[in-house]
Amino acid sequence: MHMADLLPNEEYKVNLEVFEGPLDLLLYLIKKDEVDIYDIPIGRITTQYMEYLDLMKILNLEIAGDFIVMAATLMVIKSRLLLPDEDRGPVEEDDEDDPRWDLVRQLVEYKKFKDAAGFLGQLEEIQENVFSREGEHVELGMRPDVGMSDVSIFDLISALNQALDRAPKEELNEIFAEQFTVSEKVDYLLEATKNGKPLTLGRLFRGMRSRQEIVCTFLAVLELMKLNRLVARQDNHFDEIVIEQIENGEPEPVLQKDEQL
């Protein structure tokens, strides 16, 4: 892929740690495509998985090595599925024999824990309004893990993917065209979301003709989320993502790589 060209001239790293793992990405893709978890179309899911992985690499997100391991696992499963049945080994119970089975079991199990985590999250929300004498709430510290509680990184990447798909194919003169920078997009975003004005990612990317501009804008969104200046939310799964500015008296974010950009 030559998409790495889309990055601003200097390598720009958002340093956004991705908390979600490969299983989260797979569950996300399965849900997005509404496929049966017990009958995963491995070929299609693998292609999509690699696409997201490529984008994450291009964005220089700090992804865990586990993502690569899972990619290899998917490829192995895919290749085993290509083998005729008799070559796969002794045929016993069909489930056990399906090369996908281990992965399916792992995904189903993980999904159950994710649901349980959702249950805990609901309880926590209720308990926020409950106080007892001297009963101190657990101190979680001032920095809630990035304003990403509602939107997963995969939702964001999916929005980026769509915007890139819509953008016209690069033309030759694009090379000589003006280069966009992340810091300039940071300023633009802060201006566009001033006074609590919500902005959908779709509207943000609309009208952007250069893929490089889209990537720069996207990195600026991540950067501002990381600095807790923007929060992203999504009312329903796979709905439009809305970004909003968090109003607080904090100083303007300083981009360390400003000069280079």
Place this chain on the structure above:
Amino acid sequence: MSSIEVLPELKQIIGSLLFAAKKPLTAKEIRKVLTDAGAGYGGPYVQFAEIKEDEIVAAVTELTEELARSSTGLCIAEVAHGYRLQNEINCGPWVRTLLDKDHNARLSKPALETLAIIAYRQPILRSEIESVRGVAVDQVLRNLVEMQLVKVVARSDLPGRPWLFGTTQRFLEHFGLRALDEMPGMEELKRMEKPERTKTFPAMEKELELRAQEALTEDDDESGEIEETN
């Protein structure tokens, strides 16, 4: 020494204990207080020294109902195996304002997931949590231990004697759970680790046979896995 003209009822005493307590009180702890107070003060105080736990439970129930009926803004909840006097949930926003707790600091999704896995599978190794989540958890785990939602409960017998983690009393308090079994599907998730199907003996034999075969070719497999994909 002060004297009392009218001896309070059991539920009044319990109410005042719950008010003064800094953490949820169990029926057993309440009973101990009653016994100790009887021994310490003597006289009429001995009257409650011999109270049984089920009488305490009955008194708490009565008190809980009366509190709910009289709309005092207070209620008694069963939390972390004990009873806790707390505000009624719909009054929360005012209490939060008073205590200046208006910032929403909730646990992150990875933290909640890690907690859920520990809650269902404890005692559990870090590596086991990681194999469920498919991603490293050391930082998340360290934070949870720091917040006292999770603690080291033992060391395993495995090489290197790695730590086994479990949830704390504070975990139950934070989520307002009476006990772990209040979490949904506790029985199922606890067991899912093991194969869901109960294997018949011939099936087990066959599996062992397969494993042996695999073990023989394992070295080739491991180095060959990546290449296979090309």
